[in-house]
Amino acid sequence: MPIEDCSNRSSINNRQNIVNEYDLIPISHIQLLSNQTKQNCCGPALTDSYYVFSYKNKLNPNDNGYFNVGIHCANEFLQLTNQNALPIFNILMNNNQQNNNVNNNQQNNNVNNQRPIINKQLENAINLFIAHNDVNPFGYFYKILNFVRTANAITNDASIREVNRVIGSYFQTIPDIINSLSQHNNLRAFNFTELHNHIINNNILPNGNNLTI
Structure with missing residues (x-):
């Protein structure tokens, strides 16, 4: 079934339960532009930047899809699944947003240079x-x-x-x-x-x- 609620409001272990049931892969980390919004699986509509995750049920591969989340929710999913943060794709001229994880950022830069x-x-x-x-x-x-x-x-x-x-x-x-x-x-x-x-x-x-x- 589609993953529509990634928050921990309904259950304190909701995100952990999602990770237990589904394989999650971070696909994109994108800066939103002016007047753009994205639906947020974890709460209110996203207006700054967002992650796209794919999901596939571990027991039923036909149960699959995508969801969008903000940086806080994304970081928790990345931590729960032991995956690295993605570099943000920012189209804009000025970028004041930095990766919260310095080690991940350095690793991404090393890969990018090669x-x-x-x-x-x-x-x-x-x-x-x-x-x-x-x-x-x-x-x-x-x-x-x-x-x-x-x-x-x-x-x-x-x-x-x-x-x-x-x-x-x-x-x-x-x-x-x-x-x-x-x-x-x-x-x-x-x-x-x-x-x-x-x-x-x-x-x-x-x-x-x-x-x-």
């Missing part, structure tokens, strides 16, 4: 798409996001094609998304030159497929 630039740019494209649309990184899309966020090897052509396809299925392009978000937000600069050249030079989108990144 990643190929193409992976970093593809991750930015995915997160911009998520920030612009009211969607969670579902299925194969999440697997791509998790790979480009952590791997030292360049992501494969199929993953790049899938990201391009999903963005195109919404009749959007990354430049369009950036222009739209910039109308009401002071965005930081994004560069997709290496990813764009990689796609063109390696003929990753043959047969006239439109480039959306």
Whole structure:
């Protein structure tokens, strides 16, 4: 059944019970933009930043889905499941928010410095798409996001094609998304030159497929 209440108001052990029953995976940690809100499994609507978690019932794999929580609730789930915090994806020019866990932040920075630039740019494209649309990184899309966020090897052509396809299925392009978000937000600069050249030079989108990144 869908997880709709992640708070400990109904039961002091509610979050522990959720962890006992479900496998939880942190998917994204995203800064909300002006006038954006997200439904919060732990309480009032989120207006600052939020985590997306996926869940799958340990006994019934068909019982699965996603939920959003704020930083406090997310930190408790991460602690209960012994998982590291995710670096926040902040689109805005000024970022005063810092990771509460210094060790996790240093570990994330070390991983980030080792990643190929193409992976970093593809991750930015995915997160911009998520920030612009009211969607969670579902299925194969999440697997791509998790790979480009952590791997030292360049992501494969199929993953790049899938990201391009999903963005195109919404009749959007990354430049369009950036222009739209910039109308009401002071965005930081994004560069997709290496990813764009990689796609063109390696003929990753043959047969006239439109480039959306």
